[in-house]
Amino acid sequence: MGMKSKYSAHIAVAASAVALSLAVWGAAVLTDSEAAKADAAQARKPDSRAKAPVQAPPVRMPESIAHASESGGSAVNITIDDGPDPRWTPRILEILKENQVKAVFCMIGPQAKEFPDLVKRVVADGHRLCDHTMTHDTSMDKKSVAYQKTQILDAKKMIEDAAGGAKVEYYRAPGGAFTPDSRRIAAAAGMRPLGWNVDTKDFEKPGTAAIVNTVRNELGNGPTILFHDGGGDRSQSVSALEQVLPWLKEQGRTFGFPVRTNPDAS
Numbered sequence: 486m487g488m489k490s491k492y493s494a495h496i497a498v499a500a501s502a503v504a505l506s507l508a509v510w511g512a513a514v515l516t517d518s519e520a521a522k523a524d525a526a527q528a529r530k531p532d533s534r535a536k537a538p539v540q541a542p543p544v545r546m547p548e549s550i551a552h553a554s555e556s557g558g559s560a561v562n563i564t565i566d567d568g569p570d571p572r573w574t575p576r577i578l579e580i581l582k583e584n585q586v587k588a589v590f591c592m593i594g595p596q597a598k599e600f601p602d603l604v605k606r607v608v609a610d611g612h613r614l615c616d617h618t619m620t621h622d623t624s625m626d627k628k629s630v631a632y633q634k635t636q637i638l639d640a641k642k643m644i645e646d647a648a649g650g651a652k653v654e655y656y657r658a659p660g661g662a663f664t665p666d667s668r669r670i671a672a673a674a675g676m677r678p679l680g681w682n683v684d685t686k687d688f689e690k691p692g693t694a695a696i697v698n699t700v701r702n703e704l705g706n707g708p709t710i711l712f713h714d715g716g717g718d719r720s721q722s723v724s725a726l727e728q729v730l731p732w733l734k735e736q737g738r739t740f741g742f743p744v745r746t747n748p749d750a751s
Contacts (some may be wrong), residue, residue: 518634546672547748550663550680551655554708556741561708561733563588563740564681566617566657567688567715569596571602574714578610578721584730586650586740589679591615591657594640596715600649608651613742614642615655615678621716623660637670654745655679677745682707689724701732709743 554560563581565588568574574590581588590607592614597604608614618625618636623635641653656671657679658664668678683703685696700710710729712722733740744751 515690548668554741560741573719591617594643597644597647626662683713693724
């Protein structure tokens, strides 16, 4: 091989080496660039390992029997028991709406199951739900804990199913037959035991005037007033409510719901 040929060969080898080096460097630069882009994209992604936000513990419902009003002051609580009833509940709902008053409806489980549209209407009108057991057994306080639990929790489920998702917020024992066990069962299920201060005795049908006078005479006992929309002819209850609600407003009374989470406001 001549000198010129050797020189040319050396040049070709050198050029090849340079080209290979450039290719390697270019690939490295491209790889680094793609890696940087990948790192940036990964940084923008939410960290799947991040911990879920800490949930606040559920509010423990007091087991004491509530009577006071959430609104305090001169507020009273209207509570309606033993429904829903297809004849009387709509009448009472109309009166409450006319007077812009919200109430608590303490319902019997099977009644709620039979008339779910009424339960939904009660909720849609802004009223609250209360569990009044399965069979309104006023001797519940003499029955076993298992019996009390079935009466309370089965009714709660029926009422909530009929309501389409709204929660039952109170539990009222039939005839006031509370026990420490029934109060504990209700509170553990998220329901505040609910009492009353003024029993209108409207379930005895003493006459509209007598019902109205009971409210007027016993209002000093406390803010929670008991009426009924179920269990029989409630025409007197309807007529009494038509008179009582405007009278309460004339006395400077406002309206609220019974307390739920304040253990001291019984």
